[in-house]
Amino acid sequence: xxxxxxxxxxxxxxxxxxxxxxxxxxxxxxxxxxxxxxxxxxxxxxxxxxxxxxxxxxxxxxxxxxxxxxxxxxxxxxxxxxxxxxxxxxxxxxxxxxxxxxxxxxxxxxxxxxxxxxxxxxxxxxxxxxxxxxxxxxxxxxxxxxxxxxxxxxxxxxxxxxxxxxxxxxxxxxxxxxxxxxxxxxxxxxxxxxxxxxxxxxxxxxxxxxxxxxxxxxxxxxxxxxxxxxxxxxxxxxxxxxxxxxxxxxxxxxxxxxxxxxxxxxxxxxxxxxxxxxxxxxxxxxxxxxxxxxxxxxxxxxxxxxxxxxxxxxxxxxxxxxxxxxxxxxxxxxxxxxxxxxxxxxxxxxxxxxxxxxxxxxxxxxxxxxxxxxxxxxxxxxxxx
Numbered sequence: 160x161x162x163x164x165x166x167x168x169x170x171x172x173x174x175x176x177x178x179x180x181x182x183x184x185x186x187x188x189x190x191x192x193x194x195x196x197x198x199x200x201x202x203x204x205x206x207x208x209x210x211x212x213x214x215x216x217x218x219x220x221x222x223x224x225x226x227x228x229x230x231x232x233x234x235x236x237x238x239x240x241x242x243x244x245x246x247x248x249x250x251x252x253x254x255x256x257x258x259x260x261x262x263x264x265x266x267x268x269x270x271x272x273x274x275x276x277x278x279x280x281x282x283x284x285x286x287x288x289x290x291x292x293x294x295x296x297x298x299x300x301x302x303x304x305x306x307x308x309x310x311x312x313x314x315x316x317x318x319x320x321x322x323x324x325x326x327x328x329x330x331x332x333x334x335x336x337x338x339x340x341x342x343x344x345x346x347x348x349x350x351x352x353x354x355x356x357x358x359x360x361x362x363x364x365x366x367x368x369x370x371x372x373x374x375x376x377x378x379x380x381x382x383x384x385x386x387x388x389x390x391x392x393x394x395x396x397x398x399x400x401x402x403x404x405x406x407x408x409x410x411x412x413x414x415x416x417x418x419x420x421x422x423x424x425x426x427x428x429x430x431x432x433x434x435x436x437x438x439x440x441x442x443x444x445x446x447x448x449x450x451x452x453x454x455x456x457x458x459x460x461x462x463x464x465x466x467x468x469x470x471x472x473x474x475x476x477x478x479x480x481x482x483x484x485x486x487x488x489x490x491x492x493x494x495x496x497x498x499x500x501x502x503x504x505x506x507x508x509x510x511x512x513x514x515x516x517x518x519x520x521x522x523x524x525x526x527x528x529x530x531x532x533x534x535x536x537x538x539x540x541x542x543x544x
Contacts, residue, residue, distance in 0.1 A: 207252060209244035209320075210331065217338025226252065230259050233314075240341075241315040242348060244327055248319060260315055261285070270308040273321040277405040279412050286311040286416075288349065288409070291402030292324035292356045295366030302363055302395045304402060309352055316348045330355045346422050350429050353410075357433050360403065360440045367396065367447055371454070378458045381465070389455050396447045403441045410434040489538035496534060497527035 211229040212222045215238055223229040226243070233241050245252065250271055257267050263282035269275050269289065280287045288309040296303050305322025318327055330351050334341040341347055370392055377385040410433060417427050500523055504511070516522070538544045 207245050207248040209246050209327070211241070211243045212331075213239045213241055214341060215239050217334075217340070217342030219335060226255055226259075239314065240345060240348075241317075242331070243315070243317045244320070244331070245318065246320045253319070256310075256317060260310065260312055260317070262310055262317075263287070266308075266310065270310075270319045273306050273308075275306065275308075277402060277409060279409040281416070284313060286349070288353075290353070290356050290406075292322070292359055293363045293399065293402060294324040294359060295363045297366070300366070300370060301391075302367065302399065304398060307352070307356065309349060311345045311349050314345070316345045318352065325352075325355050325359050327352070327355070343423050343426060346417065346426055349413075350426055350433070353433050354429070357406070357436045357440065360399075360436075363399065364440060364443050367392070367399070368443075371447060371450055374451075374454060378454060378461065381461075386455075386458060386462075389451060389458060393448070393451045393455070396444060396451060399444050400441075400448065403437065403444055406437045407434070407441065410437060485543040489534075489543040492538070493531050493534045496530035500527050500530075 208224070208226065210222065211224070211226060213220050213229065213233055213236065215236070220236070220239065221232050223232060229241060229243065233239050243256070248270075253262075253267050253270060256262060257264070261283070262285060266280065266282060266285075266287040269287075275289045277291050278289045286309075288311070290307040290309070292305040292307055294303050294305070295301075303323060305320065305324035307321070307325065307327075308319040310317040310319075320327065330348075333355075334348060334351050340351070370388075374385060374389055374392065377388070410430065414427060414430055414434070416422075417430060504519075504523055535544065
């Protein structure tokens with residue numbers, strides 16, 4: 160993206176700008192009861208516009224509350240860079256940006272719908288970059304993912320943010336504090352955004368590592384809730400992989416584009432540094448997924464061992480209970496024999512065998528003893544007693 164003669168520079172491949180059409184400010188003014196036009200209410204600043212600023216030679220020259228003001232000022236001022244930041248913009252705002260900066264309809268559609276995977280697309284002279292930022296939330300101990308869409312042209316950078324991350328105000332402040340970097344153009348802003356997104360992964364990596372360490376302790380501590388936590392953290396790691404893995408190919412393509420368009424060599428060095436950080440992050444994230452798979456396997460093994468131990472304990476308890484039942488049954492049978500004899504001869508009948516026999520009583524006692532002794536020996540032989 161080489162320098163051009165003073166004046167308004169072309170947008171992408173359009174060439175010179177067509178005369179701007181006057182757009183109506185809103186619906187026709189309402190009328191009062193006497194027929195005169197009522198004063199229009201003051202226009203409200205769209206809540207989606209975070210910052211719309213113009214820069215020249217690395218310094219901010221103006222800040223605008225509306226897109227129309229920013230467009231008007233940039234058309235009137237040559238050699239400026241427009242840096243517009245939006246947060247969840249409306250379709251009307253994106254359509255306005257598309258008309259002003261000749262943005263491709265497919266890129267606008269992606270920016271509206273969000274939920275895109277990281278990618279790098281070139282539409283004519285405009286670069287469209289999708290990034291997935293992340294931040295670690297300490298209180299719920301979870302990873303929050305955001306989405307960032309960046310349009311980079313010859314003299315503009317437009318960021319469309321969906322979610323809480325990243326904090327682009329810090330990126331803007333960093334660039335304004337280093338005007339020698341900002342004056343290198345839109346590519347320098349793109350580098351700073353990429354660097355901020357990738358640097359934001361470091362606290363997330365540390366937070367996930369801490370979670371994994373805690374999970375390992377919980378697994379060997381027998382916490383029953385650890386399986387759910389492993390599953391939830393695995394989902395976050397998979398999402399983290401989807402956010403970081405495409406960056407390697409994106410940065411390779413971007414580096415090749417920087418070389419093709421003879422972008423400043425210093426920016427190419429900065430970009431290679433970002434690529435090194437991305438490679439380090441992706442390696443650690445891949446390691447997290449493998450570690451969680453190993454932990455899940457160990458947890459399943461420990462759970463099975465615990466279940467087997469519980470089943471063995473139940474079986475042993477059942478066996479012991481069965482032995483006690485055998486003993487009780489055996490003694491009940493032994494005691495039942497004399498009870499039966501005594502019950503029979505205790506009946507009040509005059510005519511009974513051996514009722515008036517002299518040896519009837521000793522015979523009954525001997526019979527009881529013989530029966531009880533026989534039952535005892537039988538149960539003892541069968542190890543019931």
